[in-house]
Amino acid sequence: MRKCALFVAFAVVLAAQHEDKSEKKSKNPAIGNPEAIAAGQKLFFASCAGCHGPTGDGGRGPNLRERGAWHPMDDDTMFTIVKKGVPGADMPALNRADNEIWQIVAFVRSLTAPAIEAKVPGDVEAGKQIFWSKGGCSGCHMIAGKGGFPGPDLTNIGGLRSVNEIRTSVLDPSERGVFESQPVRITFRTGGTLEGVCVDRTNYAMQVIDKAGKIHRVDMGGVEAVVFSKTSLMPGDYKTRLSRDELRDLLAYLSRQSVRPPAN
Amino acid sequence: MKLLAALILTLSPLSAQVRHEDIVQGPNHNWLTYAGDFQGKRHSPLKQITPANAGSLVAKWTNHIAGANRLEASPLVYDGVMYITNTNELIALDTRSGRIIWRYKDTRSKKDAVNRGAAILGDRVYFVTGDVHLVSLDRRTGAVAWTRQYGRVEDGLYASAAPLAVKDKIIVGVAGGDSGMRGYIAAFSADEGKELWRLYTVPAKGEPGAESWGGYIEWGGGGTWLSGTYDPALNLLYWTTGNPWPDFYGGDRKGDNLYTCSLLAIDLDTGKMKWYFQFTPHDTHDWDAQSWPVLLDTEINGKPRKVVMHPNRNGFLYTLDRATGEFLRATKMVDKLDWATGIDAMGRPILVPDKDPTPAGNYICPGVRGAANWMAPTYNPGTGLLYVMNLEQCDVYTSSAQEPEPKKNFAGGGASPKKSDPGQFFLRAYDPKTGKRVWEYPLTGKAASWSGLVSTAGGVVFFGDDDGQLVALDAKTGQHLWHYLMGENLTAAPIVYAVDGKQYVAICSATAVFNFGLFEPQKPVALPAMRTAQ
Numbered sequence: 001m002r003k004c005a006l007f008v009a010f011a012v013v014l015a016a017q018h019e020d021k022s023e024k025k026s027k028n029p030a031i032g033n034p035e036a037i038a039a040g041q042k043l044f045f046a047s048c049a050g051c052h053g054p055t056g057d058g059g060r061g062p063n064l065r066e067r068g069a070w071h072p073m074d075d076d077t078m079f080t081i082v083k084k085g086v087p088g089a090d091m092p093a094l095n096r097a098d099n100e101i102w103q104i105v106a107f108v109r110s111l112t113a114p115a116i117e118a119k120v121p122g123d124v125e126a127g128k129q130i131f132w133s134k135g136g137c138s139g140c141h142m143i144a145g146k147g148g149f150p151g152p153d154l155t156n157i158g159g160l161r162s163v164n165e166i167r168t169s170v171l172d173p174s175e176r177g178v179f180e181s182q183p184v185r186i187t188f189r190t191g192g193t194l195e196g197v198c199v200d201r202t203n204y205a206m207q208v209i210d211k212a213g214k215i216h217r218v219d220m221g222g223v224e225a226v227v228f229s230k231t232s233l234m235p236g237d238y239k240t241r242l243s244r245d246e247l248r249d250l251l252a253y254l255s256r257q258s259v260r261p262p263a264n
Numbered sequence: 265m266k267l268l269a270a271l272i273l274t275l276s277p278l279s280a281q282v283r284h285e286d287i288v289q290g291p292n293h294n295w296l297t298y299a300g301d302f303q304g305k306r307h308s309p310l311k312q313i314t315p316a317n318a319g320s321l322v323a324k325w326t327n328h329i330a331g332a333n334r335l336e337a338s339p340l341v342y343d344g345v346m347y348i349t350n351t352n353e354l355i356a357l358d359t360r361s362g363r364i365i366w367r368y369k370d371t372r373s374k375k376d377a378v379n380r381g382a383a384i385l386g387d388r389v390y391f392v393t394g395d396v397h398l399v400s401l402d403r404r405t406g407a408v409a410w411t412r413q414y415g416r417v418e419d420g421l422y423a424s425a426a427p428l429a430v431k432d433k434i435i436v437g438v439a440g441g442d443s444g445m446r447g448y449i450a451a452f453s454a455d456e457g458k459e460l461w462r463l464y465t466v467p468a469k470g471e472p473g474a475e476s477w478g479g480y481i482e483w484g485g486g487g488t489w490l491s492g493t494y495d496p497a498l499n500l501l502y503w504t505t506g507n508p509w510p511d512f513y514g515g516d517r518k519g520d521n522l523y524t525c526s527l528l529a530i531d532l533d534t535g536k537m538k539w540y541f542q543f544t545p546h547d548t549h550d551w552d553a554q555s556w557p558v559l560l561d562t563e564i565n566g567k568p569r570k571v572v573m574h575p576n577r578n579g580f581l582y583t584l585d586r587a588t589g590e591f592l593r594a595t596k597m598v599d600k601l602d603w604a605t606g607i608d609a610m611g612r613p614i615l616v617p618d619k620d621p622t623p624a625g626n627y628i629c630p631g632v633r634g635a636a637n638w639m640a641p642t643y644n645p646g647t648g649l650l651y652v653m654n655l656e657q658c659d660v661y662t663s664s665a666q667e668p669e670p671k672k673n674f675a676g677g678g679a680s681p682k683k684s685d686p687g688q689f690f691l692r693a694y695d696p697k698t699g700k701r702v703w704e705y706p707l708t709g710k711a712a713s714w715s716g717l718v719s720t721a722g723g724v725v726f727f728g729d730d731d732g733q734l735v736a737l738d739a740k741t742g743q744h745l746w747h748y749l750m751g752e753n754l755t756a757a758p759i760v761y762a763v764d765g766k767q768y769v770a771i772c773s774a775t776a777v778f779n780f781g782l783f784e785p786q787k788p789v790a791l792p793a794m795r796t797a798q
Contacts, residue, residue, distance in 0.1 A: 045664060045666070045677075045678075046664070046666060046669060046672065046673075046674045047669075047672050047673040047674055048673065049662070049664075049675065049677060049678030050442055050511055050512070050550075050673060050674070050675025050676075050677070050678050051442075051673075051675075051678070052678070053660075053662075053678045053679065053680030054625070054662040054677065054678040054679075054680070055680065057680040057681075057683070058680055058681075059631075059632050059633075059659065059678055059679045059680045059681075060550075060632055060633060060679075063680075085376065086333075086376075087331075087333075087351055087376035088331065088332060088333050088334055088350060088351040088376060088378065089333055089334045089378065090334070090378060092422075092443070092673060093375075094672065094673055095671055095672055096672060174684065201708055202708045202709070202729075202731040202733065202747075203706075203707070203708050203729075203744065203747075204733075204744075204747055
């Protein structure tokens with residue numbers, strides 16, 4: 001009985017921690033409701049598109065589809081920000097009824113819901129096989145400390161990215177823009193070259209990860225020439241290399257990679 | 265008691281006041297107005313920091329401003345005291361130590377908005393609150409002399425620009441043009457805060473210019489959210505106006521939409537418009553004309569001219585006669601420009617067809633943030649060059665014919681860059697005689713900066729880059745001299761000043777004020793004996 005009580009106490013602590021999670025879902029019925037999302041999309045276009053772009057891709061204001069740019073943020077916080085604005089920033093308060101603001105929150109949430117919460121269909125086990133063998137993904141990416149360099153770590157990809165973002169990254173990697181993991185070849189003034197992935201750069205410094213996973217901190221003063229590759233190191237032929245079912249299974253596997261369980 | 269009296273005697277000799285003539289004179293060890301001088305040159309005559317020693321610049325102090333997350337203020341410095349603003353707040357700092365001397369916050373403001381700085385005149389400093397009040401404070405203590413409401417949040421207005429102190433007047437503007445409002449510029453008496461005149465930037469129904477509108481003229485926009493410049497000889501103010509509303513859909517407002525996206529020359533005494541020049545008639549790309557009108561004397565076609573130069577968001581660098589508004593020239597600033605093939609002899613754009621936003625999205629250059637924006641340019645009389653921060657970017661512009669809704673952030677559409685083609689900033693030096701590019705300095709980053717420039721007689725250009733760094737370039741050649749990472753996005757322009765004979769450069773980052781000077785070893789401070797008298 002004592003053991004049982006202890007177990008209950010432990011469970012309560014766990015539950016409390018779960019409650020504390022920054023991405024807790026609101027109880028508002030608009031969230032996840034297709035009609036509310038559709039209504040929110042219309043309102044978003046009217047009231048938010050001027051700054052965040054018509055599809056939430058950003059413009060004068062931040063991109064709302066890139067989860068990493070502004071998450072984690074729970075639904076209630078998002079509601080408050082839309083309703084009251086952000087003090088000291090350009091985000092204004094929105095003069096609309098609460099139920100309309102909830103519809104906007106539901107729409108923005110739908111743009112970015114993490115893949116782990118989307119219950120992506122497919123054979124997860126088969127997808128795992130593709131990741132670790134046929135697809136060759138693990139040659140460049142890691143999951144749970146295994147795999148290779150210099151692709152981004154995918155251990156938390158399902159918790160971090162939406163299904164659409166993951167799908168685009170797999171099928172059309174060069175669409176993701178030029179700032180993330182840009183392949184680079186550097187020639188130094190003293191001779192010698194370096195090839196790898198540029199993870200950050202300014203006119204004065206660059207950080208490069210090579211295929212062995214070594215970080216190179218480059219002083220641009222010693223660099224003779226830099227050549228960026230226009231295309232991502234990520235192969236662009238998965239559309240043809242894998243069958244439709246294999247892609248679905250791979251997506252199902254990747255979508256379930258999360259360091260936290262999905263929110264209820 | 266005697267001690268106290270002696271103390272008061274010692275401390276109270278009347279310190280000099282900031283006079284209009286001091287601002288006319290331009291910056292020296294002080295920096296007395298947003299752009300440093302009335303001409304908008306943002307040029308300091310200080311020469312201590314040069315291309316030869318700029319590499320020895322170091323941070324002297326940093327002060328994180330509690331509650332700040334997007335400082336846009338260009339600091340003022342008078343007599344060793346720095347004045348910066350944050351949302352509904354004005355803060356005085358000691359330039360020697362970086363410590364806060366006083367801070368005044370209007371905690372009852374009905375609107376939180378960014379704030380771009382203060383004005384100083386006499387013994388007063390002035391700033392605006394988000395909910396459109398002009399506030400006059402004692403520069404020594406922050407004591408409130410008066411506050412005057414000059415607009416209503418309920419009418420779609422807010423305020424963010426630094427006021428401009430000219431002669432005995434304080435000039436202010438309003439923002440809100442992206443949600444529908446009617447813009448204006450207003451003048452207050454500096455001493456008592458009496459409203460002296462008000463000039464609307466969009467005519468009322470029936471007034472001249474109203475014929476250039478269809479519906480919604482009462483919500484037409486024309487925000488005045490950036491401070492202006494002033495020519496003492498002509499007694500004219502130069503103030504820019506923002507976009508017509510709704511930003512991206514022009515179907516309900518057929519016509520030129522006067523006086524949006526324009527430069528207005530205004531008689532300081534009467535508030536009457538002497539002339540106007542509209543850069544972008546019937547704008548549908550949200551290309552507010554908010555960029556500094558820089559007043560300079562140069563040669564155009566071999567003849568000396570008093571001109572105003574204006575790097576416009578629409579992609580062109582304009583030169584006008586500043587006495588008459590006569591259009592003299594416009595040159596392309598950016599390579600990514602496809603909505604007009606040029607500017608005709610009357611100053612109107614020669615339009616390329618089908619370059620308006622569409623429901624499906626239309627890829628148009630420049631992007632919504634414009635080829636230039638309110639990031640301050642600088643003119644260096646020494647090099648004879650005008651330095652401008654240019655953004656090379658295109659956007660997919662989308663429109664909606666949905667019934668406009670004022671005051672609900674409705675913009676009639678939107679605009680976003682393509683992921684595969686993000687924007688890039690370039691600092692470009694232009695020759696005012698020709699309007700042509702002399703050199704450029706490409707920036708790295710994600711095209712997120714809003715920082716501006718300052719130049720010095722020492723031959724250095726300072727600016728905030730797109731990676732959160734303050735950078736010094738050789739003003740003649742554009743060669744990199746020095747940089748310092750502040751580690752957050754920059755939304756303000758640097759200034760240059762001196763205290764105790766030493767030159768400094770100061771800039772606000774998103775959350776802090778940074779102060780830089782040439783390296784010298786610190787001297788140890790022997791702590792004094794300190795006690796409380798019994």
